[in-house]
Amino acid sequence: MQKLWKLAFLAVILATTIAGIGCKKKAAPPVSIAAPESPTPRPAPLAPTITLKASPTAIERGQSTSLAWESSNTTAVAIDNGIGDVNLSGTVAARPTSSTTYKATANGPGGTATAEVRVTVMEPPAVTLPSERPIADEEFFNQRIRPIYFSYDRYTIRDDAREVLIQNAKALAERPSIRLTIEGHCDERGSEKYNLALGDMRANTAKEFLVSQGVDPDRIDTISYGKERPFCTESNEQCWQQNRRAHPVIAGSR
Numbered sequence: 001m002q003k004l005w006k007l008a009f010l011a012v013i014l015a016t017t018i019a020g021i022g023c024k025k026k027a028a029p030p031v032s033i034a035a036p037e038s039p040t041p042r043p044a045p046l047a048p049t050i051t052l053k054a055s056p057t058a059i060e061r062g063q064s065t066s067l068a069w070e071s072s073n074t075t076a077v078a079i080d081n082g083i084g085d086v087n088l089s090g091t092v093a094a095r096p097t098s099s100t101t102y103k104a105t106a107n108g109p110g111g112t113a114t115a116e117v118r119v120t121v122m123e124p125p126a127v128t129l130p131s132e133r134p135i136a137d138e139e140f141f142n143q144r145i146r147p148i149y150f151s152y153d154r155y156t157i158r159d160d161a162r163e164v165l166i167q168n169a170k171a172l173a174e175r176p177s178i179r180l181t182i183e184g185h186c187d188e189r190g191s192e193k194y195n196l197a198l199g200d201m202r203a204n205t206a207k208e209f210l211v212s213q214g215v216d217p218d219r220i221d222t223i224s225y226g227k228e229r230p231f232c233t234e235s236n237e238q239c240w241q242q243n244r245r246a247h248p249v250i251a252g253s254r
Contacts, residue, residue: 045109046073052104052115054094058166060124064095067102069115074108096121099159122163125170137178138250144171145180147247148206152187152240155201157209165206168248169213176216179251182206184224185231187240192226199224206246221251 050071059065068091071077078085080103083092094102099120106113135143145168148161157165172178184199203222211217232239 047110048072048074048106048108048113050074050077050104050106050113050115052079052102052117054102054117054119057118058120058122058162059096060122061097062095062124064093065119067092067094067117069104071104071106071113073110074106074113076107077104079104094119118159120159120163122166125167137175140171140175141178141180141250144168144174145248145250147245149241150202150244150246152244153190153198155198155205157205161206162209165209166213169210169215172210172215172219176219179219179221180248181221181223181251183229183247183249184222184226185229185243185245185247186227187243188227188230188235189240190227192228195226196224199226202244202246206248 048071050069052067052069054065054067056065067079067083069077069079069086070089074088076085077088079092081094081096081100083094083102086092088106094100096119099118101116101118103114103116106115146164148157148164150156150161151158172180182203184201184203186195186199186202190198200222203224207217207220207222210220227243230239230243231245232242
């Protein structure tokens with residue numbers, strides 16, 4: 001009887017243990033947390049742009065010119081030489097007393113942009129008092145018509161040459177009977193063939209400018225002497241500059 005009681009007790013303990021094992025909760029699987037997404041980068045601001053023009057670009061002292069500008073992607077625009085802060089686009093009158101380069105500066109979220117324009121100021125022509133004797137064409141020509149000079153290996157019109165040509169055109173308008181020849185000259189450097197071509201371009205560039213100022217092209221001939229007829233014969237820059245020229249002469253004077 002005692003043996004049966006022990007067996008029953010062991011059976012109860014065994015059943016209880018098995019039931020406990022069956023009821024044990026399973027552990028929840030681990031929860032994965034996704035990493036936050038990176039924010040979308042903002043596009044870079046557009047770079048500002050600006051243009052600046054003057055009309056006209058050449059005036060006589062006391063006259064005015066109109067400055068016009070347009071900008072984009074900007075928050076502020078200013079023009080130097082006394083103009084100051086202006087609208088983002090617009091026009092303004094300027095009355096420089098001497099040749100001036102105007103610079104417009106545009107600022108915006110994307111940076112800074114600039115634009116420049118040159119306004120040439122010339123002295124008004126002197127008032128010529130009536131003379132007791134008429135001035136002959138050749139004397140008039142020698143008094144009023146001047147040569148222009150060029151930079152080394154160039155045939156483009158410089159600012160100082162532009163002012164001279166404008167005055168030459170005004171003088172030629174006073175004497176429509178005068179015909180002229182523009183000689184193209186070079187300094188001693190470079191080959192004879194190269195300098196003949198360069199002198200030809202210098203003479204024709206001067207002619208084209210005079211024509212743009214209203215001079216009849218049929219009144220103007222051109223010729224190139226290259227380096228054949230130097231005005232100065234020393235080998236230095238001061239001398240070479242005198243030889244790089246477009247030299248007008250009255251037709252038939254040579």
